[in-house]
Amino acid sequence: xxxxxxxxxxxxxxxxxxxxxxxxxxxxxxxxxxxxxxxxxxxxxxxxxxxxxxxxxxxxxxxxxxxxxxxxxxxxxxxxxxxxxxxxxxxxxxxxxxxxxxxxxxxxxxxxxxxxxxxxxxxxxxxxxxxxxxxxxxxxxxxxxxxxxxxxxxxxxxxxxxxxxxxxxxxxxxxxxxxxxxxxxxxxxxxxxxxxxxxxxxxxxxxxxxxxxxxxxxxxxxxxxxxxxxxxxxxxxxxxxxxxx
Ligand SMILES: [Zn+2]
Numbered sequence: 001x002x003x004x005x006x007x008x009x010x011x012x013x014x015x016x017x018x019x020x021x022x023x024x025x026x027x028x029x030x031x032x033x034x035x036x037x038x039x040x041x042x043x044x045x046x047x048x049x050x051x052x053x054x055x056x057x058x059x060x061x062x063x064x065x066x067x068x069x070x071x072x073x074x075x076x077x078x079x080x081x082x083x084x085x086x087x088x089x090x091x092x093x094x095x096x097x098x099x100x101x102x103x104x105x106x107x108x109x110x111x112x113x114x115x116x117x118x119x120x121x122x123x124x125x126x127x128x129x130x131x132x133x134x135x136x137x138x139x140x141x142x143x144x145x146x147x148x149x150x151x152x153x154x155x156x157x158x159x160x161x162x163x164x165x166x167x168x169x170x171x172x173x174x175x176x177x178x179x180x181x182x183x184x185x186x187x188x189x190x191x192x193x194x195x196x197x198x199x200x201x202x203x204x205x206x207x208x209x210x211x212x213x214x215x216x217x218x219x220x221x222x223x224x225x226x227x228x229x230x231x232x233x234x235x236x237x238x239x240x241x242x243x244x245x
Contacts (some may be wrong), residue, residue: 006221006232009180010192012168018159020189026154029147036143040136047129054122061115068108075101176221176230183229193224194234201234203227 078098081227085091181190193202197199198212203224214231215222224231 006192006230008168008171009176009230010232012165012172012177012180013184013190013192014186015161015165015168017189019158019165022154022158026151026158029151029154033144033147036136036139040133040140041127041138044132046047047126047133050122050129052124054119054126057115057119057122061112061119064108064112064115067110068105069099071105075105109243180230187227187229190229192230192232195224195231196234200224200226200229200231202229202231207231 075098078094078101082091082094082098085094172180180191187202190202193200195201195207195212195215198206198209200207202224203226205224207224211222211225212233214220215231222231223229
């Protein structure tokens with residue numbers, strides 16, 4: 001009967017579908033790995049950004065402190081000279097300079113206080129960003145290892161399936177096998193299907209009644225006239241055929 005001849009092909013198809021599913025499942029792992037690595041590098045650039053701002057803040061603070069120190073020295077010197085001046089005009093001129101210097105110093109002091117406040121916030125931000133990065137690092141090392149293990153499992157399972165496939169393929173007739181390869185490529189991996197109630201389960205089209213009849217009783221390997229898949233009578237129909245005889 002055609003069913004028996006297609007048995008090896010059906011088993012081959014089962015293995016091929018397992019291979020297909022395994023490959024589809026394995027494809028998700030590298031994508032996940034890429035995602036968690038992307039998350040980590042994002043956390044890293046966040047940390048780099050806050051660290052950069054902290055360094056800017058420290059630099060600006062040092063500059064303002066130096067400026068303020070120098071300006072205060074100047075003011076002290078000028079103040080001591082005020083009494084030595086001989087004319088009111090000279091006095092007024094220096095007093096004006098002193099005013100400007102004092103105002104500059106006030107501004108610098110305000111800026112310095114702002115920088116000190118900002119420094120505390122930035123320092124806190126760096127701490128948080130460091131924690132964020134180490135959490136992402138943890139995910140990469142932990143889940144990365146898991147994925148590696150999974151992929152190794154996939155690899156060995158795949159090797160087993162390929163070996164099984166080789167054995168099954170060797171037991172099929174060459175001409176049938178090459179036709180099978182062609183059909184499964186065109187028909188989404190399924191090349192051998194049962195016929196139930198006169199309907200091809202591959203394409204859901206009805207077979208001509210005579211053909212359905214031949215399928216149950218004949219010994220030739222048949223293909224569906226619509227989708228060209230290999231067809232066999234389902235066990236249920238075989239039972240019916242046996243009951244009729
Ligand atoms: Zn069909």
